[in-house]
Amino acid sequence: MAMGKTPGSGDEGEEGVFAEINITPLTDIFLVLLIIFMVTSSVIVQQGPGGGAKAGLKVNLPKGGAADVTARTTDLSVAVLADGRFVLAGNVVSQDELQKAFDEAKAKDPDTIVIVQADEGVPHGTVVHVMELAKKAGLGQLAIGVREGE
Template identity: 35%
Template sequence: MAMGPVSRRGGRGRRAPMADINVTPLVDVMLVLLIIFMITAPLLVAGVPVNLPDSRAGALDQDQKPVSVSLAEGGKIYVNDEETAEAALPARLEALAATAAKGPEAPQVYLRADRGLDYGRVMKVMGELNRAGLNKVALVTVGESGTGEGAR
């Protein structure tokens, strides 16, 4: 590896350009991108802010994308991050079940409910899920360490 310009044979004074690559700027850019991804990745976890209860349950393994039903603190209901009126919830769930019936198996439903909500309100939504035929329901909680999410 040459440390400077290399002279050719004959010694006439013409020198060939250096063939070394300076990787310091590449490393700097890659480290900045790594920091950006480390900061933004946790912000992309959930679409609807819900204060989840704690649990020691582990996360579930899954092949297909689940349906997310969220109950926010004010009582608003979200299906796949889209706000849905309580009166329109049964029709929306039946439409999801009808599209899922074309597939090999029923979709997994993740139910995320704020810890401050009344238990009866959560059970009412679970009853609507059962009535629509969406029986694979997982309740999403905050993991034991408080950083990750688990479902059981």
């Protein structure tokens, strides 16, 4: 703590404590807390409430022609990640759960379109497997999601 004369005291023999407050350390603490808050909040936003595609899961779609399929609310969008996992409605699902979702979609609306959004690095066989699962459930309208090319 800084020792010295109190402002305005005329007696030079007495020592007193300054009545001033140094707010620099307090400001430093608040700035560190602000940085910690900003970093943790951005991580929480990226993880999202349910994980998966709703949380900003990026699938690197291959480039293609103009997008001519517009998704309806009844259509199913299946994302195939680079590691081969399936994502349906923002949740990672197994092959059995995917087949069950296809069966339920067929029961609700036989004209449901299955949009397969596969990462650029996914083997062709995995995409074909998802399409075969949809055909097996009776969903014949299939589309492949792509990015618009130049």
